[in-house]
Structure formats: C-alpha cells, structure tokens
Amino acid sequence: MHRLTESLFGKTGVMTYSSFEGGAATADSWTGGPQGTPATPRQLPASTPHFVGRSDELRRLDTLIAAVGRAGPAGAVVISAINGSAGIGKTALALRWAHRVRHRYPDGQLYINLRGFDSRAPVAPEQALQGFLSALGAGPNEVPADLDAAAALYRGLLAERRVLVVLDNARDTEHVRSLLPGGPSCAVIVTSRNRLDSLIVREGAHRVTLDVLDTDDAIELLAARIGSGRTKSDRHTVVKLIELCVRLPLALSIVAARAASQPSLPLDSLVNELGDERMRLDALDLGDTDLNLRAVFSWSYQALNGPAVNLFQLLGVHPGPDIGLNAVASIAGVSIAKSRLLLAELTRAHLIEEYRTGRFRFHDLLRSYATEKANELSLRAHESALTRMFDYYLTAGARADKVLYPYRENLAIPTQGASRLLDKLATYEESTQWLSAEYLTLLAVARCAYETGAMTYAWQLPWILGTYFDRCGYWHDFLNMQRVAAAAADAVNDRIARAHSYRLLGRAYSLTGHFQEAIENHGNALDLFCVLGNVEGQARALRHLSLTYEGNKENSKAFEYAERACSLFGEINNKVGKARALNSMARCAVRLERYEDALIYCDEAMNLFRAVNRRDRQGEADSLHNLGYTHYYLGDYKKAVGHYIEAIEIWRYLGSRSYEAATLAHLGDAYLALGKRVDARAAWSAALAIFGPLRHPDARKMREKLSAN
Structure with a gap:
C-alpha cells in the first residue's frame, strides 16, 4: 500500500523537515551561504505527478503574483487563498504553481502543512513560526516564545527579501494571520477547505475557488494513470465512472490507483461498485487515511460546531437533488434566520454548495457521506425530521397546486405547523416557479415517504403534483408516481385514498x-x-x-x-x-x-x-381549442386559426406545454388548408420541439407532416 500511495502522489523527498507538519527545521530544509549570510530555505514538496487542467486558475495566480513589487494597497503582500471542498486538488494546484514560479523568489520558499483538516492535531501558529524562523537562520535561542514577538521577528527577517510562502491546509484565518509577511516583496499562497472570508476582507487576499474537473481533464487524469488504451476502449464506461466520482480529483485518483493495481479489472466493475450508493464510499477507500474519502470528508465534518453538525446530519435525511432555505428550516425545526447562519458555516467549509440564491446541494459523494451521518441520529430525531420534511412539502405543494388550479377538488391535508415556514406562493408565477424548482425533489420525497412507511404522505404527495404533471406533459413521471400512490393507498386501506389514487x-x-x-x-x-x-x-x-x-x-x-x-x-x-x-x-x-x-x-x-x-384560464383555452377544431371541420379555416392562436397564448401563460403543442399541431393543419405552407411548417416544428423531449407519440406525426410538406 505504501508503494501505491507513493506512485499515486510521488515522494516528498525535497523536504526532509518532518513537519513542516510541526517539528523543528533541519539543515536539509534550507541552504545557507558563508557565515552571516541569510539562509535560503527550499521547502517545497514535490509537485503532484499527472497534474491536469486548472489552466484558468494557474493564469489567475500568475496575474495576481505579477502585482508583487508594483503599486498596491500600501505595498501589501499579495495573498492568494485557494479554497474548495475536500479532495478538490487545492494542494496540488498550489504546489504546481509554486514550482512554476519559484525562480521569481531567489531568497527561498517556505512551506508548511498546517493540518487544519487532518486526522492529526492542527499545527499551532507558534510551532509553525518556530520552524520558519529556524529555516530563515534564527538560532534556537533567538526565537521568542511570545507569538507576537516571534511574528515580528519573522516579518523582519522577510523584509526586503523575495520569498514565497505556502501555507497549506489552514483551518481558518487566525491559523495563518501570524504567518503572513509584512512587505510586498513576498507572496503567500494559502489553501483551505474554509472560504477564509476574513482573510479576504481584512488582509486583501484574492480568493481562488476550485470546482471539480471538467470531463476532458478527468479523462486525461485517468489516462495518465491507467493508460490511454483502457480509457479509449470504452469511453461510455469511462465517462460514467467519472460522473460517479463527481469529477472530484481525489476520488478519480483513488479509482485510478485501484484500476492501475489491477490491470485486468474491467472498468465497468468499478462502475457497478460505485453505482451502489450504500457502498460508494467503501469503494473509494485505499486503506491509508489520506486515500479514504470518508476519512477525508470527516476532517471537515469534525471541524463544525455542534448545531452545524446536527444540520449536516439532518440534511442527510433529505432525498432530493437540492433543497431550498425554507425546507432546510422545516427539516431542522429552527427559524429561517438560524438555518441561514448554519448553512453559511457548511458552505464556508465546502460541505454544501449554494449553487443558486437560496438553494443548496451536495455533490453525490458528499450526499453519501451525509446520509451515513444521518444514520447516527437517534430514531426519534430521524423520524421527526422526516415528518417535518413531509409536512413542509405537502403543505407548500398543496398551496401551489391550489393557485395553479383553484377548481380542483379539496383534499384534507393534515400538517403539523409547516405553514409558518412556507415560501410565498400567492401568485400563479410564484407557484409555478416553486413547483419547477421543487419538482424532482417532490418526486424523491414521495418515494422516500413510501419507502419509510409514511403511506398517507406517499399517496398525497403525488396527488398535489397532478395539475403540474398534466400541464407540463410529464406523463411518464405521472404514471410512476401514481403507481406509488395507489400502492400506498392500498397499504393504508383507506377508501378515500384509494378512490383518488385509482x-x-x-x-x-x-x-x-x-x-x-x-x-x-x-x-x-x-x-x-x-x-x-x-x-x-x-x-x-x-x-x-x-x-x-x-x-x-x-x-x-x-x-x-x-x-x-x-x-x-x-x-x-x-x-x-x-x-x-x-x-x-x-x-x-x-x-x-x-x-x-x-x-x-x-x-x-x-x-x-x-x-x-x-x-378558469385552462378551461377557456380548452374551449378555444375546441372551437378552432370545430370550425376547421366546418371548413372555416380562418376562424379556426384565430381560435387556435388565442388558445396558444393562454397555454403559454399557464406553462401547459403539452396542450400548447397539441394546439400548435392543429394550427399547422389549419394553415395548410389556407395554403400557408410556411406557417404550417413553423407550427408543426414548434409542436415537435415540445413533443420530442416529452416522448409524446404525436412527435412521430409531426415528423411525418414536416417530411410530406
């Protein structure tokens, strides 16, 4: 396993200083000239082998560092703060760039792994300073015990010198503040899973946030480690493998190591392993703590405060692809303001992403980890979170459905206080937007209700989507969900539930x-x-x-x-x-x-x-369509066109895509009867553009009409 780790990440032989993870510097970690000449530390570890991508980020770092020595805010040191989630490749980027520009820093390069997120205790600023001062030539008796005094000496030794300082794996801003040089001749690069907002605001640092690799770079990474022959032979499987690793560099590296150590292992067997959500994190464990994705995630998780830990666990209960702020508050049973604060902590730690204002999501591997942590909740806490979640979506969904179609039959929906946290759903537009945002989540929540035995929710949640299913033309989802609803209604043996569901x-x-x-x-x-x-x-x-x-x-x-x-x-x-x-x-x-x-x-x-x-605008549009249909068969094609166009305007306002397409198809027929072939083709093409993605059987008819005309 040691050889596997070494082949994966390379040796760090350049740095014999056992620490720069917390010990004392040795003579091998720096070079000095004649007596009295300042020491020149060369502490950069080796760059990660098979580095791929990150060209935009490297260019940005180049641009930032070009400012060193030029006009700046009061001659401030240039600080680049690389942040991102666990396993995203922050250290790899920092070291690749540091080696690329080290010639600009002839007075040395300092490096330390601060262990802010690690299985071991973090390196204290005092300990880090002791190592740096020793590397810069200070004797053991010359290093002050007081932190402020040591920091002042450190800044003095770096004044007028061109030194690159790499502070890797910082826990927060306070972890690095004492390690920052004071003048513009030096540059600092900090990596952290935390966003280091205070460093950005107070010290003028430049944030570089890393995202996952794009697919081409992920393929290049795999090809470099397992050979291009294996990646080219079945691109579909490789792409699937990459997506299951969510294009996370560490996950890809672990999978590559497994594939490289077993040349005869088919890649689709790894796909099958990773495809099982219950076993996904097990499949991404090579035994060493730094090659165990579950352990790597745990270091971020363990750095959270108690309420944020609890929220992370509760979010693991949620089955949807993303979640809104009000839903978070409902599941957690706290105020929206409190939820916002806790989510901010999770976001700063890159344990969840606010990918749109007020909407949050995990990537799939973090979702698997959150689900595992949710299983550590007490049975009572877990069930209470589920009930609050079901109540929120059912109550909000019923309200949105009622706005969409006020004349639908009433369904008694018992809830337990979810209404105080509901989104504003007073208008048609607000309700449609909410349903569009929550649609996939509602499907997942309904299935979750059935799987957890909450059968009343399991038949009512699909019911509230009935209008939305119909208007959007999501009929295959409609069928799948109503099968769940009917099974749930049968399970509770409730005649009202069965009647509505059937x-x-x-x-x-x-x-x-x-x-x-x-x-x-x-x-x-x-x-x-x-x-x-x-x-x-x-x-x-x-x-x-x-x-x-x-x-x-x-x-x-x-x-x-x-x-x-x-x-x-x-x-x-x-x-x-x-x-x-x-x-x-x-x-x-x-x-x-x-x-x-x-x-x-x-x-x-x-x-x-x-x-x-x-x-009832939907009813009006239906009547207008029928009037057009009737006039078409009466031979009054002009009237037919007029009624169809009026109906289409209403369908578009309502977002009733399938009905809009049906009316467009008939409009094309009426135009053709009037000899307006170009208009007819335009109407049929517009209908096909809607029918096609819906897998509607009339898509074939539109293609036939377009082909014949």
Missing part, C-alpha cells in the same frame, strides 16, 4: 396510451366514490373515463360518459366541472360529425368558465 392512476395510464389499464382503474375509482356517496368524485371519474375512451377513439362511449359527468356536475352546481364535461362532449361531437352541437357545447362551456369568480 382515478389519477387511470388518468396517467390514459395519457401514456395504456387504455385498458386506465379503464380498469377509473372503474375502480368510480365504484369507490359510489360507495362513499361522493358525487363530485363520481363525476370526475366519469369524465376521466370519457377522456380515456376519447383517446382510444371510441367516440360514442366517450360522449356518453362525458354527458353523464356533465349531468352529475350540474346536480351539485359545479360550474367548472360541468364546463369541462361540455368541452369533452364538444370534441366527441366533432368526431361524430355533429358540428352544430359541438359549437353549442363550446359556447356553453366558455360562458360557464367566464362566469365563475376566478376565471
């Missing part, structure tokens, strides 16, 4: 073209709503049955079910429900060549939509 499952099956499964689930929902005496539920199930038969081109049956739904909605004076049923009747009437009846149904539906207190 109806939406039927709708999801219908939208994805599984009509028989849709009919079966709608039938089950209808039976349950009848048993419950829920007339509105019966009417909704009947209308969805109509939509299913319509999709299956059984227009007579579709009209029959729509008419029955219309009658039930009328009985309970649900104007919006009745109008939606009338819209279904209108489409069926067109297909049954009852065009005048279709116009009557459309007009009646439009009047109902516009009569309610809050206009």
